[in-house]
Amino acid sequence: MKRAGAVLFILAVAASEALAASPGKTAGKAFKIDVGGGVVIQDLANDSGGVGPDPRGIFMTVGLVQRRGLVFRINASTSSDELFTFADLGSGSEPTVDSFDLTRLEASVGYMFNQRGLVRLYVHGGYSLFNLQEKFKGRTSGIGLKQIDDSGGVPSVGAGVEVGDGHHILIFDLSADPGLEFTTRLGTKEKFSMGGVYAGYTYQF
Numbered sequence: 001m002k003r004a005g006a007v008l009f010i011l012a013v014a015a016s017e018a019l020a021a022s023p024g025k026t027a028g029k030a031f032k033i034d035v036g037g038g039v040v041i042q043d044l045a046n047d048s049g050g051v052g053p054d055p056r057g058i059f060m061t062v063g064l065v066q067r068r069g070l071v072f073r074i075n076a077s078t079s080s081d082e083l084f085t086f087a088d089l090g091s092g093s094e095p096t097v098d099s100f101d102l103t104r105l106e107a108s109v110g111y112m113f114n115q116r117g118l119v120r121l122y123v124h125g126g127y128s129l130f131n132l133q134e135k136f137k138g139r140t141s142g143i144g145l146k147q148i149d150d151s152g153g154v155p156s157v158g159a160g161v162e163v164g165d166g167h168h169i170l171i172f173d174l175s176a177d178p179g180l181e182f183t184t185r186l187g188t189k190e191k192f193s194m195g196g197v198y199a200g201y202t203y204q205f
Contacts, residue, residue, distance in 0.1 A: 032065045034169060038200015040077045044102065044180075047191040053100040055079035059198055061171075071110040071122055075198070078103050087136055089143040096136050098147075103131040104196075106156055106175070120162050128156040128177050148190065150182040160198075167205070173198040 037060040046052035057079025064072040080101045087096040110124025134148035160173030180192040 030067060032067075032204050034061075034063045034065070034202040034204040036061055036169070036171070036200055036202030038171070038198060040079055040196055040198050042077075042079055042102065042194055042196040044081075044100070045193045045195075047193055048189070050190070051083060051085070051098075052192065053081035053083055053098075055081040055100055055102045057102075059200065061198075061200070061202060063202070065112060065115075065204075067115070069112050069115055071108075071112050071124060073106075073108050073110070073124065073126075075106045075108075076104070077196075077198075087138075089136060089138045089141060089145050091138070091141045091143065094141060095139040097139060099135050099137070101133045104177075105129045108156065108158070112162075118163065118165055121159070122162070123159045125155065125157045127153060129153045130177070130180060132182050146185060148182050148184055152181055154179045162202075167203055169202045169204055171198070171200055171202055 037058060040057055040059045042055045044052045044055060057077060059075055059077035061073060061075045063074075066072075078101075080099065082100070083098040085096050085098050086093050087098075088094075089096065106126055106128040108124040108126025110122050112120050112122040114120050129151065130153065131151045132148050133146070136145040136147055137143070154177050156175055156177045158173055158175035160171060162169050162171045164170055175196045175198065177194040177196075180194060182190050182192070184190055
């Protein structure tokens with residue numbers, strides 16, 4: 001959490017410096033603000049040798065675009081997935097539902113190219129916080145078992161494109177969060193690498 005706070009502080013300082021570099025102009029003219037959301041498809045690859053889920057869900061985003069091309073953004077998403085497997089939850093091997101619930105909060109800074117164009121490419125990097133919950137439930141016994149309930153954070157990178165003019169913007173973003181690590185109920189470490197596709201709409205003020 002301290003590292004995420006440091007990232008947010010750096011973004012705030014950078015925004016303040018950008019505004020200070022534009023004397024005589026208001027914050028409204030120095031920045032364009034957008035809010036929006038959409039759908040997310042993620043690939044949580046298990047680097048420890050297990051089966052990884054492909055969570056799907058929704059995201060919300062708030063962004064500041066400085067007229068010189070700097071982009072400051074906060075994204076929040078929630079997603080889930082279910083896998084069907086066999087496991088022994090205490091009464092012998094049985095069909096089991098392995099469910100995943102993932103929450104992600106990312107703060108990033110980037111640069112947007114071709115700001116005046118209809119199609120605008122951008123790149124970004126930042127820091128992401130995660131909470132992962134993995135639960136097993138036996139389809140025969142009904143026994144439930146929580147395998148993972150842990151949080152963590154890693155640096156993130158990505159690139160995307162936005163299309164639109166005026167207030168209405170379509171966004172498409174690819175992001176990667178390598179090096180995720182979560183602790184299981186047995187105290188062992190599960191390592192993951194995650195990629196995500198974020199597609200949605202923002203309204204720009």
